[in-house]
Amino acid sequence: xxxxxxxxxxxxxxxxxxxxxxxxxxxxxxxxxxxxxxxxxxxxxxxxxxxxxxxxxxxxxxxxxxxxxxxxxxxxxxxxxxxxxxxxxxxxxxxxxxxxxxxxxxxxxxxxxxxxxxxxxxxxxxxxxxxxxxxxxxxxxxxxxxxxxxxxxxxxxxxxxxxxxxxxxxxxxxxxxxxxxxxxxxxxxxxxxxxxxxxxxxxxxxxxxxxxxxxxxxxxxxxxxxxxxxxxxxxxxxxxxxxxxxxxxxxxxxxxxxxxxxxxxxxxxxxxxxxxxxxxxxxxxxxxxxxxxxxxxxxxxxxxxxxxxxxxxxxxxxxxxxxxxxxxxxxxxxxxxxxxxxxxxxxxxxxxxxxxxxxxxxxxxxxxxxxxxxxxxxxxxxxxxxxxxxxxxxxxxxxxxxxxxxxxxxxxxxxxxxxxxxxxxxxxxxxxxxxxxxxxxxxxxxxxxxxxxxxxxxxxxxxxxxxxxxxxxxxxxxxxxxxxxxxxxxxxxxxxxxxxxxxxxxxxxxxxxxxxxxxxxxxxxxxxxxxxxxxxx
Amino acid sequence: xxxxxxxxxxxxxxxxxxxxxxxxxxxxxxxxxxxxxxxxxxxxxxxxxxxxxxxxxxxxxxxxxxxxxxxxxxxxxxxxxxxxxxxxxxxxxxxxxxxxxxxxxxxxxxxxxxxxxxxxxxxxxxxxxxxxxxxxxxxxxxxxxxxxxxxxxxxxxxxxxxxxxxxxxxxxxxxxxxxxxxxxxxxxxxxxxxxxxxxxxxxxxxxxxxxxxxxxxxxxxxxxxx
Numbered sequence: 001x002x003x004x005x006x007x008x009x010x011x012x013x014x015x016x017x018x019x020x021x022x023x024x025x026x027x028x029x030x031x032x033x034x035x036x037x038x039x040x041x042x043x044x045x046x047x048x049x050x051x052x053x054x055x056x057x058x059x060x061x062x063x064x065x066x067x068x069x070x071x072x073x074x075x076x077x078x079x080x081x082x083x084x085x086x087x088x089x090x091x092x093x094x095x096x097x098x099x100x101x102x103x104x105x106x107x108x109x110x111x112x113x114x115x116x117x118x119x120x121x122x123x124x125x126x127x128x129x130x131x132x133x134x135x136x137x138x139x140x141x142x143x144x145x146x147x148x149x150x151x152x153x154x155x156x157x158x159x160x161x162x163x164x165x166x167x168x169x170x171x172x173x174x175x176x177x178x179x180x181x182x183x184x185x186x187x188x189x190x191x192x193x194x195x196x197x198x199x200x201x202x203x204x205x206x207x208x209x210x211x212x213x214x215x216x217x218x219x220x221x222x223x224x225x226x227x228x229x230x231x232x233x234x235x236x237x238x239x240x241x242x243x244x245x246x247x248x249x250x251x252x253x254x255x256x257x258x259x260x261x262x263x264x265x266x267x268x269x270x271x272x273x274x275x276x277x278x279x280x281x282x283x284x285x286x287x288x289x290x291x292x293x294x295x296x297x298x299x300x301x302x303x304x305x306x307x308x309x310x311x312x313x314x315x316x317x318x319x320x321x322x323x324x325x326x327x328x329x330x331x332x333x334x335x336x337x338x339x340x341x342x343x344x345x346x347x348x349x350x351x352x353x354x355x356x357x358x359x360x361x362x363x364x365x366x367x368x369x370x371x372x373x374x375x376x377x378x379x380x381x382x383x384x385x386x387x388x389x390x391x392x393x394x395x396x397x398x399x400x401x402x403x404x405x406x407x408x409x410x411x412x413x414x415x416x417x418x419x420x421x422x423x424x425x426x427x428x429x430x431x432x433x434x435x436x437x438x439x440x441x442x443x444x445x446x447x448x449x450x451x452x453x454x455x456x457x458x459x460x461x462x463x464x465x466x467x468x469x470x471x472x473x474x475x476x477x478x479x480x481x482x483x484x485x486x487x488x489x490x491x492x493x494x495x496x497x498x499x500x501x502x503x504x505x506x507x508x509x510x511x512x513x514x515x516x517x518x519x520x521x522x523x524x525x526x527x528x529x530x531x532x533x534x535x536x537x
Numbered sequence: 538x539x540x541x542x543x544x545x546x547x548x549x550x551x552x553x554x555x556x557x558x559x560x561x562x563x564x565x566x567x568x569x570x571x572x573x574x575x576x577x578x579x580x581x582x583x584x585x586x587x588x589x590x591x592x593x594x595x596x597x598x599x600x601x602x603x604x605x606x607x608x609x610x611x612x613x614x615x616x617x618x619x620x621x622x623x624x625x626x627x628x629x630x631x632x633x634x635x636x637x638x639x640x641x642x643x644x645x646x647x648x649x650x651x652x653x654x655x656x657x658x659x660x661x662x663x664x665x666x667x668x669x670x671x672x673x674x675x676x677x678x679x680x681x682x683x684x685x686x687x688x689x690x691x692x693x694x695x696x697x698x699x700x701x702x703x704x705x706x707x708x709x710x711x712x713x714x715x716x717x718x719x720x721x722x723x724x725x726x727x728x729x730x731x732x733x734x735x736x737x738x739x740x741x742x743x744x745x746x747x748x749x750x751x752x753x754x755x756x757x758x759x760x761x762x763x
Contacts, residue, residue: 441602441604441606442606442607442608444568444606445600445602445606446619446622447568447595448566448567448568448595448598448600449566449595449596449598449599449600449619449620449622449623449679449681450592450593450594450595450596450597450622450623451592451619451622451623452592452622452623452627454627454630454631455622455623455625455627455630456622458627458630458631458634459608459611459615459619459622459630459634460608460619463608463610463611463615464608464609464610466610467610
């Protein structure tokens, strides 16, 4: 006998994913809290008197200074910046290669304690911005080219070591284990079984670091290390807007060249040419590596760097003095409350920055992405937006802060918006690339059934792009909290400003406290961002 | 190639893969532009239209795509509602993502494809056959006059495949239009269509009323040396 069961009729209900709603509402609350803290809802924030000056600054964009004398100065500055970037990146990659061995799981095997300790030790160099390293090093070494090189090399070296170690750990174990089983030593097995599969990623990442180093070298120039950043701040403080714009365009070109070069190398690494029966190397890659090596040698000569400075008696004495003065850290009440207030300001600045950048990036990504088929007008709009984004990220955040101070009253808000504008340049490009990589067919299907551009974007692009773009935004928040310190160093408030004032007063005990707060804050932000990204997946 | 489909016809397009079946359907819904020759859809040349008028024409042509082209990250209800994007203003499309609009019609369409209990599921959590039925439900909500279907039955079991083709054919006939479907299964083609068009390498090599053909003829056509 068969019994037919009547299927109960269930009324479907809309279930929201609790975790995501929690993160979303939490993020909204933090943004509102940050805006309120920055005074966006209360009192005067704009400075109408500065509008005329801002107009003069903006108008100069069309007439950059192009006279021979200034162009020669500009060319020299570009060379100095490139030299710092090349040496800094070279040092970072060297440190990274050594550090990767100390950090890789492969080295530690099952000894988790050692591995955790090695990773934890990285939090200090990674948590401090290049500019902070610059500020500290200048007090140790005086005005020496080593300051710029080490300020880039130390934090970049720490990041590079972590990424290199991750790349090595992600290589499938099969070949390596087989070599070990065949009796090869661990080093030899790694050389044949781990390094070749990882080499593409390692090379790509090295060139990416070189691109980043160009930007960092400019920022270090702003705080006095020379080069394009220095020239930019000189022209700015003497109100020579035409020269400022020449510097900005030179910067944009430099960033564009670094970007295009890095991209070309990464593309070549990703799809190597067939070699056949003869040993053939890719000429483009060989040239790129040779040019970089020659560039590093030239930079050494051009900056007239001497290793003697690092081991001189004066440096040793200064280091001993600073270290003895810096310990124990200063923990009296007024300083701690100042640190807490500054930390809140720093968090609020970074949150406003990332909110502004994410909103802008989402709105612009659709236009900035290169569509497969498009009209001439659409192509032109895309090119204009992409150029605009390039200019936004070519100008370092402190310069944006100075520009915004024309029209905004001093405080947390101009610093936050400056950082937001700069981050928009970076995030807009990442979001556009994420949009380009989406499957175009769902949107094409919606167009084919008559959906308009907005409807097609809402249903065909937005749902698929939200995840990657939010993940990028959270990652950039980690970067933004470090950059907030940079904007602060130049006066916008927060932990950066506090640090700058304590260093200027040679109050090394307080400096240790502020640095510890900085490292803790960046580590906390990294943790929250990682959790939020996990909830998004 | 020269092909005219009249209102009320149900045309099965058959042929080996790479013969140009999808391209033919793409020409009809405007996602492929003709390099030479001309196309008239529902009496209008789509290449001559722009903006609003083009969107109105496109709203009258519904397509079930071979790879479904659904948005995996959206819930089923939104993927079905996407069939109405041509008539909805942008604000309503946006609001519907927060508060699903027109739920009764969506549930009705999903009931007809036996998927009403999954209305709020994320589309990428569904199986291949279930997704195919979501694509059909989108068409039921869109209510087009010309129904184009690219392998609409490829991921379905025979029973569901038959019912899906009936739905699509009924949809076209209700609105006084036509169905053009590319099909791999000769039995389905003969049972649900009135006319069979065979393509080989972009040329029409067979065009006959379904009544004059047998499953054996079509099997020969698929097996024909090319």
